[in-house]
Amino acid sequence: MKKQKIQEVIVVEGKHDREKLLQCIDADIITSSGTHMSQEFLALCRQFHKERGLIVFTDPDGPGEMIRRRIIEEVGTTKHASLHVLQTKKKQKVGIEHADCEDIVSALQEAATFDVATESLSWHEFVDLGLTGGSNAQMRRDWLSESFKFPKSNAKTTFKYLNMMNKTVADCQAALKESTL
Template identity: 40%
Template sequence: MKIKEIIIVEGKNDTQKLKRYFDCDTIETHGMHLSKKTLEMIQQAQNKRGVIIFTDPDAPGEKIRMKINQHVEGCKNAFIDKKKARTSKKVGIEHATEEDLKESLEHLLTYSENLQPTLSWSEFLELGCTGRADSSQKRRKLEEYLHIGKSNGKTLYKRLNMLQLNQQECLKILEEEE
């Protein structure tokens, strides 16, 4: 499978894993320290071919993702569930299967500051995805259905708006039988 965009990953093991299954190019962030030079390289890649941010499904990976999205407009984002990218001791893209990596790369979100919200905060609260005993279960259901990675309430709210989903569409997903 040929991937046009350049994939942003954390390290060389992630690059090796992706290149094993896909015809792709990567830029490695080398962990959480994102240098000005690396951010400039990512911006150039975005201008020429587009980029996909595919960081590990952990706190450092989310921080890297947020920093890149804040500095480079219009990045595509791929997410993988933590359960699908782990060993008994480590979490990372390099531990995922080919099938799980492919599924993640088929469900991309594009981050943009310019999108108009389709879901208000009060509508989000009415969905029950934060502040209730079953909120984490509701968030998990939306995250898994939409392939948008694990998140807290505020992050889920942002990602639902990135997808331009409204309250009725979210309710439909939440009400589906498992």
Template identity: 35%
Template sequence: MIKEVIVVEGKDDTAAIRRAVQADTIETGGSAIGAAVLKRIALAQERRGVIIFTDPDHAGERIRKIVAAKVPGCKHAFISQEQAEYKGDIGVENASPETIRHALSHLRTEYEAAVSMVTWEDLIDAGLIVHPEAASRRLEVGKKLGIGYCNGKQFYKRCAMFQITREEFEAAAELLDK
């Protein structure tokens, strides 16, 4: 049984989580998260801790940002779009139990007022921004670091938020050129 409560988008996500692990979930009901849901998530964070596990798409990232902003200190589980895709549909509900268990065993915790150990210049040097293949390169490095896919500015923020060390970053970026 996972101690923390897992925040997911809907009932199909809850079913997928329960196929993989024993855990309690809170469903946001989509990206229009109500005050009552946020209050339940805050209570869960206070009593047991919270893991945010949303779809690897625009709506899922929006939900992740809303919950993280309103309920500080959450842990984050990420899967890639490829791991969450089935017949053109992207969602946690499509991920295999093994993928879900892997994501839940590689959580990232955000740190408030974190200072990035990775610089903007590091992102440029690694070809993660201002590079013709920056998006695909960020996707691969994001997978290796376990922080998911995002644009360059958000990638930089996640490196700070999850306290990615320069060594972790360099090791992940080094794999791009092999």
């Protein structure tokens, strides 16, 4: 079977993630080598983003989220691919290198572009949607993360992701209506 060719440059955390992706797709992949990214690495990300586009594809954990946020701060609007923690878990370890190729290809096909300069949803609307403070707020946020393909996160970070993806109250209501909550 011929591997799918990805035009954008993909950023992953480490060499094992890179090796796994190369088993699944045909793409140029760079590694952040963890959370301590150099200015040279970030400059390279900016350059690739301008020339070909960039997809950030990090593990669904704290360090992965830190890398994602730092690249957003330094580079701006990029595409993001995400897997659910259950798709990346093997024994006690979590990482893209443990995911199935089918899940990786699907996540990359559905990569979302996060726009960092917009506010399509106010904090008041976010609260009214029951996404913070309520007994099932975390489950509602988790449902939206799966529906809109961004990492599961706390209320503040979910609010940021929804705005970066230009999601409105209507978008969130439609997604939540499909849930069993």
